[in-house]
Amino acid sequence: NAGVTQTPKFRVLKTGQSMTLLCAQDMNHEYMYWYRQDPGMGLRLIHYSVGEGTTAKGEVPDGYNVSRLKKQNFLLGLESAAPSQTSVYFCASRSGLAVTDTQYFGPGTRLTVL
Amino acid sequence: GEDVEQSLFLSVREGDSSVINCTYTDSSSTYLYWYKQEPGAGLQLLTYIFSNMDMKQDQRLTVLLNKKDKHLSLRIADTQTGDSAIYFCAETQGINAGNMLTFGGGTRLMVKP
Numbered sequence: 001n002a003g004v005t006q007t008p009k010f011r012v013l014k015t016g017q018s019m020t021l022l023c024a025q026d027m028n029h030e031y032m033y034w035y036r037q038d039p040g041m042g043l044r045l046i047h048y049s050v051g052e053g054t055t056a057k058g059e060v061p062d063g064y065n066v067s068r069l070k071k072q073n074f075l076l077g078l079e080s081a082a083p084s085q086t087s088v089y090f091c092a093s094r095s096g097l098a099v100t101d102t103q104y105f106g107p108g109t110r111l112t113v114l
Numbered sequence: 115g116e117d118v119e120q121s122l123f124l125s126v127r128e129g130d131s132s133v134i135n136c137t138y139t140d141s142s143s144t145y146l147y148w149y150k151q152e153p154g155a156g157l158q159l160l161t162y163i164f165s166n167m168d169m170k171q172d173q174r175l176t177v178l179l180n181k182k183d184k185h186l187s188l189r190i191a192d193t194q195t196g197d198s199a200i201y202f203c204a205e206t207q208g209i210n211a212g213n214m215l216t217f218g219g220g221t222r223l224m225v226k227p
Binding site: 004040041042043044045058090092099102103104105106107108 | 155
């Protein structure tokens with residue numbers, strides 16, 4: 001049981017390049033989330049999904065797209081990377097919305113946009 | 115909107131108690147959480163407290179909630195070097211708001227031997 005995994009762990013992009021971050025969970029969780037973490041700031045929600053085939057915008061969705069074609073995978077895409085998207089990206093999943101349904105976090109992807 | 119504030123940094127000696135503080139602005143917060151982030155890792159849930167409670171204890175961890183002042187604290191007794199990490203407080207307005215979490219900026223705890 002690997003929990004939540006993220007690929008890649010590190011990436012450096014040039015402005016205008018595109019890339020996709022992959023999040024995978026093997027816990028059969030319905031809910032999945034993408035956050036970004038910037039120095040001195042808490043995690044901010046980019047997009048989330050309440051089930052296979054569904055996605056919704058979070059607090060800071062601009063410049064990102066997501067897809068949830070399979071229940072276990074949640075992809076975060078950057079179509080045209082900008083330096084402001086330099087951040088650490090975390091994926092999380094949870095089985096339900098009760099307070100006792102813990103969010104499990106992946107180890108993060110550190111992205112630098114030059 | 116919701117706002118969650120934490121001090122940036124705390125340094126303590128091994129064996130002392132650590133107290134990490136958090137303030138929040140939204141009076142409709144129903145649950146408040148403490149997460150721990152170790153270097154290079156994702157966040158790990160430590161504990162949570164419901165807004166109608168004022169204290170919760172779990173081994174070395176004590177959470178105190180002052181709902182009137184919207185102030186939450188995490189006390190770690192007998193702090194160890196392994197407790198060095200970033201601690202985030204977070205709040206949610208409950209299931210009707212999708213239990214979306216709003217995080218503070220994190221407090222970096224450094225434990226000196």
